[in-house]
Structures are given as C-alpha cells and as structure tokens.
Amino acid sequence: xxKNTIIPIGPYHPLQEEPEFFKLQVEGERVVGVEINIGYNHxxxxxxxxxxxxxxxxxxxxxxxGICSTSHPFAYVNAVEDLAKVVVPERALYIRTIIGELERIxxxxxxxxxAGHFLGYNTVFMWSWKYREIVLNIFEQISGNRNHYxxxxxxxxxxxxDKEDIPTILKGMDELETKITMLKKAIMDDPVLHARLKGVxxxxxxxxxxxxxxxxxxxxxxxxxxxxxxxxxxxxxxIDWDIIVTENGDLFDKVVVRILEKLESIKIIRQCLxxxxxxxxxxxxxxxxxxxxxxxxxxxxxxxxHYIRSDGTNSPVRHKVRAPSFMNVATNxxxxxxxxxxxxxxxxxxxxxxxxxxERLYVYQDHKKVMDANELIKLxxxxxxxxxxxxxx
Amino acid sequence: xxxxDKIKEKFKDKLENIHIHNQRRIYIxxxxxxxxxxxxKFLFYDLSMRFNIxxxxxxxxxxxxxxxxxxxxxxxxxSIRVKIDKSNPEIESIALVFKAAEWIEREIYELLGIQxxxxxxxxxxxxxxxxxxxxxxxxxxxxx
Amino acid sequence: MxxxxxxxxxxxxxxxxxxxxxxxxxxxxxxxxTPRYDAERFGIVLVGSIKxxxxxxxxxxxxxKCIPLVKDLYQQAPKPILVIALGTCSCGRGIFRDSxxxxxNVDDVIPVxxxxxxxxxxxxxxxxxxxxxxxxxx
Numbered sequence: 001x002x003k004n005t006i007i008p009i010g011p012y013h014p015l016q017e018e019p020e021f022f023k024l025q026v027e028g029e030r031v032v033g034v035e036i037n038i039g040y041n042h043x044x045x046x047x048x049x050x051x052x053x054x055x056x057x058x059x060x061x062x063x064x065x066g067i068c069s070t071s072h073p074f075a076y077v078n079a080v081e082d083l084a085k086v087v088v089p090e091r092a093l094y095i096r097t098i099i100g101e102l103e104r105i106x107x108x109x110x111x112x113x114x115a116g117h118f119l120g121y122n123t124v125f126m127w128s129w130k131y132r133e134i135v136l137n138i139f140e141q142i143s144g145n146r147n148h149y150x151x152x153x154x155x156x157x158x159x160x161x162d163k164e165d166i167p168t169i170l171k172g173m174d175e176l177e178t179k180i181t182m183l184k185k186a187i188m189d190d191p192v193l194h195a196r197l198k199g200v201x202x203x204x205x206x207x208x209x210x211x212x213x214x215x216x217x218x219x220x221x222x223x224x225x226x227x228x229x230x231x232x233x234x235x236x237x238x239i240d241w242d243i244i245v246t247e248n249g250d251l252f253d254k255v256v257v258r259i260l261e262k263l264e265s266i267k268i269i270r271q272c273l274x275x276x277x278x279x280x281x282x283x284x285x286x287x288x289x290x291x292x293x294x295x296x297x298x299x300x301x302x303x304x305x306h307y308i309r310s311d312g313t314n315s316p317v318r319h320k321v322r323a324p325s326f327m328n329v330a331t332n333x334x335x336x337x338x339x340x341x342x343x344x345x346x347x348x349x350x351x352x353x354x355x356x357x358x359e360r361l362y363v364y365q366d367h368k369k370v371m372d373a374n375e376l377i378k379l380x381x382x383x384x385x386x387x388x389x390x391x392x393x
Numbered sequence: 394x395x396x397x398d399k400i401k402e403k404f405k406d407k408l409e410n411i412h413i414h415n416q417r418r419i420y421i422x423x424x425x426x427x428x429x430x431x432x433x434k435f436l437f438y439d440l441s442m443r444f445n446i447x448x449x450x451x452x453x454x455x456x457x458x459x460x461x462x463x464x465x466x467x468x469x470x471x472s473i474r475v476k477i478d479k480s481n482p483e484i485e486s487i488a489l490v491f492k493a494a495e496w497i498e499r500e501i502y503e504l505l506g507i508q509x510x511x512x513x514x515x516x517x518x519x520x521x522x523x524x525x526x527x528x529x530x531x532x533x534x535x536x537x
Numbered sequence: 538m539x540x541x542x543x544x545x546x547x548x549x550x551x552x553x554x555x556x557x558x559x560x561x562x563x564x565x566x567x568x569x570x571t572p573r574y575d576a577e578r579f580g581i582v583l584v585g586s587i588k589x590x591x592x593x594x595x596x597x598x599x600x601x602k603c604i605p606l607v608k609d610l611y612q613q614a615p616k617p618i619l620v621i622a623l624g625t626c627s628c629g630r631g632i633f634r635d636s637x638x639x640x641x642n643v644d645d646v647i648p649v650x651x652x653x654x655x656x657x658x659x660x661x662x663x664x665x666x667x668x669x670x671x672x673x674x675x
Contacts, residue, residue, distance in 0.1 A: 041557045041597075133568075211493050231463075292420065294461065294472070309450060520601070524601065
C-alpha cells in the first residue's frame with residue numbers, strides 16, 4: 001500500500017464560476033499535495049456572448065454567477081462604456097454603487113455563515129443567513145427579484161431607486177450595522193476561533209503576488225489592491241471610505257477583512273443615499289463603434305475583468321470574462337499544503353468558493369469509502385470542540 | 394504613462410504599434426511573438442504590475458493573444474498583443490515566469506488550440522475528455 | 538400504500554446536485570433551510586450522500602462533464618426517488634440552449650418528476666415544488 005492517501009473533494013461542487021474537484025494527497029493527517037480540477041460548470045458563456053446583442057449580453061453575464069450577479073454586468077457595462085467612450089449620468093453611477101455594495105454585504109454574510117458551518121458554529125450560519133434576508137428584501141423592493149436584479153445596462157441603469165424606497169434601505173442599514181457589529185464582536189473575541197484560525201492556511205505576500213491573488217484573499221495577505229480605489233469608477237471616488245488590509249494572510253485575517261468590509265459597505269451606501277443627485281439614469285447609447293474595451297469591478301471576491309472587442313456590429317466579436325476565483329482558487333495550491341485534514345475544509349473554503357462542495361465530500365482509501373462529507377465536516381467540528389474544551393479548562 | 398515610457402525605452406525596436414485608447418488603457422503590439430516572455434518578465438517583476446489575464450481572439454488572419462497587465466498605483470492597464478499564425482499555433486509559455494499564467498494558458502490551449510511551449514502541465518482545464526481533439530469552441534470557423 | 542413509499546412522504550431528505558448552474562438556485566435552496574423559511578421544521582434536510590436521499594434536487598443546465606456523473610448518481614440512488622428540476626436551466630436549459638457545452642436537457646438524462654421554473658425560483662416555489670412531488674407520490 002502506498003503511503004499517500006488520496007482524498008477526492010468534489011466534483012459536485014456548484015461553485016459560482018469555477019466548480020472544483022480537489023484531490024488532496026494525505027500522509028497520515030497532513031496534506032502533502034493537492035490537484036485542482038475544474039470545468040464542471042463550464043457553459044461556454046464567452047462564446048454565447050458572441051451570438052447576442054449588447055443589451056442581451058447583460059443578461060447572459062448576469063447568469064455567470066448567482067452570488068455576484070451584479071458584478072459581472074457591472075464590469076461588462078464598464079467595458080462597453082470604455083469602448084464607446086460614453087459618459088454615464090451621475091444618478092446612474094450612484095445607483096450602481098449602491099447595488100454593488102448591497103451585493104458585497106450579502107455575499108460576505110453568505111460566506112461567513114458557511115465558514116461558521118464548517119467550523120461547527122451553526123449559530124453563526126443561521127444568524128448570518130437570517131440577516132442576509134434584510135439585503136434580499138431591499139433588492140426585491142428595488143428590482144423585483146431577490147437575486148439577478150438586472151439593474152445594469154450599457155450607458156446607465158435599467159431602474160431608478162424611488163424616493164419611497166430610501167427610508168427602507170436606511171432602516172435596513174441600521175439594522176445590519178448592529179447585527180454585523182455583534183457578529184464581529186462574537187467572532188473577534190472568541191478564543192476558540194483564535195486558536196483554530198490563526199496561523200492556519202497562510203498565504204504569504206510574495207505568493208499572493210505571484211499567483212496574482214485578488215480581493216479579500218490578497219488584502220488579508222497585506223497586498224493593498226482594490227479596483228474601487230486604484231481605478232475609481234461609478235461613484236467610488238466621490239465617497240469617503242477605506243480599504244481594509246491585514247498583514248498575516250491566515251484564515252483569521254480573511255474573516256476579519258470580510259467582516260470589516262461589510263461595515264465599510266454600509267458606510268458607502270449611506271453616503272450614496274445622501275449624495276445621490278436627481279436626473280437622468282440612462283445615456284441611451286445609439287451605436288457601438290469598432291474597437292476594444294476593458295472594464296473592471298471589485299466584486300465581493302475580487303476584481304472582475306471583462307475584455308470586449310467590437311467590429312461595429314450589434315454583437316461583440318470577442319468577450320473575455322475573468323472571474324476573481326479563477327486566480328484565487330489556484331492559491332489553494334500553496335495554502336492547503338502542510339495543513340491538517342480537519343483544517344483542509346476551511347482552508348479550501350477560505351477563498352470563498354462555495355458551500356456545496358463540502359456537502360459532496362467523500363474520503364476514499366484504496367477505492368473504498370471511508371468517510372463522507374458529513375463526517376469530514378464533523379471532523380472539523382470536533383477539532384473546534386476539542387480546542388474549546390482545552391481553553392475552558 | 395511612466396510605465397509606457399519605460400517599456401518604450403527598454404524594448405525600442407521590438408514594438409510594432411502603440412495604441413493609447415485613453416489615459417488608462419494602452420495597447421502595445423509586439424513585432425515578434427517570441428519576445429513575449431521577456432516583456433512579461435519585465436512588466437511583472439521590474440515594473441511590478443499585476444497579471445490580470447490573457448485573452449485569445451480569433452481574427453480572420455491571425456490568432457491574437459492579449460496579455461493584460463495592470464498597475465495598482467496608477468490604475469492603468471497595459472495590454473501586450475501578439476499575433477500567432479493559424480498554420481503554426483505555437484507560442485512560448487509564460488507560466489514559469491509567474492504562476493498566475495498557468496491556468497489561463499491551459500484554457501486558451503483547449504478553447505483556441507494554441508500550443509504553449511514549455512508549459513509545465515498543459516492539459517485540458519474546462520472541457521470534458523470526450524470533446525473532439527481537433528475542435529476549438531472559440532475558433533470562428535468551428536461555428537456551425 | 539407500500540411501506541417504503543409511506544416513509545418517503547414523511548420528512549423528505551434532499552440530495553442536491555448542480556450540473557453547471559449559476560449558483561443562485563443552490564443558494565435559494567439553502568435559504569429554504571435557514572431561519573426565514575425554515576423548512577427543516579418539516580424534516581426537509583440536506584444530506585451529504587445520495588444513499589440517504591429521498592429527493593434528488595437537480596439545478597443547472599447539464600454540462601458535458603456532468604452528464605456521466607449525474608447518470609452515475611441516479612443509479613446509486615435508492616428507488617423510489619423523487620427528482621426535482623430546480624430553475625429554468627434544468628427545466629429546459631434557458632439562456633444556455635445554444636451553448637456548445639450544454640448539449641442536453643436534464644430530463645434527457647434522468648427522469649424528472651417535478652419542474653420548478655424561475656431564475657431563481659423563490660423559496661416559496663421550492664417548498665411548493667417539494668410538496669407537489671410528495672402529493673404525486675401519494
């Protein structure tokens with residue numbers, strides 16, 4: 001029998017853009033290698049976009065990912081506007097900013113809940129998903145749908161935010177702020193979480209740069225990147241906010257970055273609602289000239305990158321989409337190696353891929369099933385329990 | 394713009410054409426595809442720009458690959474364009490220069506059928522194993 | 538009614554597979570289980586293994602790489618099993634009909650009992666779908 005055991009994780013893993021199939025190589029309890037296999041979610045969207053008109057593409061790219069369903073349209077409209085050199089009305093820019101930040105809050109809450117679940121903190125899971133509903137309610141009120149809001153449009157936004165909606169949004173923000181502050185305290189003061197997450201799954205700054213990691217993953221490793229500040233678009237340059245950067249690059253820092261970012265988002269939304277001017281919401285683009293355009297947007301998981309080439313016809317010749325996870329998932333190659341099997345679940349989840357992976361985990365030893373998903377989560381939860389006992393005694 | 398000047402200075406005779414779309418979007422065409430490794434190395438390590446992604450585009454006469462690099466200080470994106478002959482779709486791999494290019498080269502390899510010379514692990518990334526070997530979804534002639 | 542069928546209609550355990558979805562149906566499915574809708578009080582629980590499942594929830598537009606895996610999973614499932622196609626993609630591929638990597642519908646691969654359309658279907662619709670499926674079994 002070989003010394004190494006292979007643990008396949010996946011492939012049923014409906015991750016937003018890239019579902020993954022991890023093959024962990026384990027020596028005893030320690031992970032010594034990982035092979036990442038993706039493509040179970042490839043739907044040929046880039047090719048599909050070449051068959052659609054510019055207005056239709058917004059709907060296609062929206063369906064790249066359900067969690068960041070405004071990030072891809074956002075980057076896409078930025079690209080089209082860059083190509084056609086359109087000036088977008090001020091009000092539309094503010095509305096875009098509000099939608100983008102609301103999405104960041106709900107996406108980070110979603111991740112926090114799942115991370116809590118993997119660690120055996122089911123209360124965190126249920127709570128953060130409960131508070132996420134506040135954001136979804138706001139979305140339903142503004143756009144008519146809980147997800148896939150279809151607010152973006154090349155040249156502007158499709159719907160206005162009514163005056164009557166603003167008090168509801170503000171009320172929701174107040175409620176969210178108290179709840180998120182509570183979660184923040186609960187997590188940052190918990191000695192068990194400190195013991196469990198500090199120094200685990202470290203991504204060093206050099207590795208983060210070499211892999212071109214993005215978003216919270218990079219910011220937790222001390223790389224200060226954020227498209228909203230580096231290349232201000234929409235209304236981000238007219239508003240006062242900070243980039244959250246931490247130094248250690250371990251799991252704890254990744255949690256901290258995401259929690260603090262939510263509070264920043266609330267700050268941005270409040271300022272936007274105060275400053276939003278009245279006026280047009282659509283620049284009414286007549287035609288798209290031939291040329292090239294690049295659009296970026298800082299999605300909850302990092303920078304989304306869209307490249308568009310037009311030949312002057314009604315649909316793009318080439319539409320390249322780069323989602324943040326495409327870069328971030330590859331960082332698992334370094335972070336997971338050397339960790340415990342019980343930690344592997346949360347390390348793999350820390351880049352914010354998706355939850356369903358862990359529901360589909362199986363542990364095989366010589367082609368015989370040893371452990372399934374729930375048992376692996378249980379393993380992770382037991383380890384937390386162990387640490388808790390040690391700390392209390 | 395400072396970055397552009399440095400590139401111009403370093404690779405004077407290797408650049409064919411520079412297109413400045415606006416302050417933050419610069420497209421540079423390379424004369425010869427074999428220089429890409431050197432240029433990528435210079436941008437990534439010397440100018441410390443971040444590798445965004447590479448886009449492969451099938452045009453009528455060539456296959457173009459655009460390597461997008463962005464600077465996080467100035468917010469500009471410099472895209473290096475190389476042209477590859479359809480009869481001999483081959484280019485030097487930059488995956489060994491920095492790891493960020495590893496996956497995208499695999500993706501371009503399967504979707505556009507370009508061979509990356511020196512890539513450490515050139516396998517399919519997205520498509521299933523039963524997909525025909527000589528069909529590339531993003532090549533225009535393969536569309537029905 | 539046969540005993541196995543009777544047991545199936547009480548507290549259906551759900552196994553969920555995504556065949557290339559955008560994730561939204563999957564989130565809404567989890568949403569059904571969390572406090573606002575709280576379907577767990579009716580015994581609807583997500584399980585980690587197909588062998589424990591009474592309901593097979595399929596989302597997504599049936600990616601080429603997934604077809605053999607879905608067939609495999611359906612074969613492993615204890616019968617009778619209730620198959621629910623969740624979302625427009627799995628009901629009829631929706632926007633991805635012309636894609637090169639989504640060649641077939643879900644119901645071309647495995648038999649589907651209940652279709653829940655919507656992009657994504659609201660949690661209420663998902664609960665209604667499960668209830669309809671159980672009614673059908675009775």
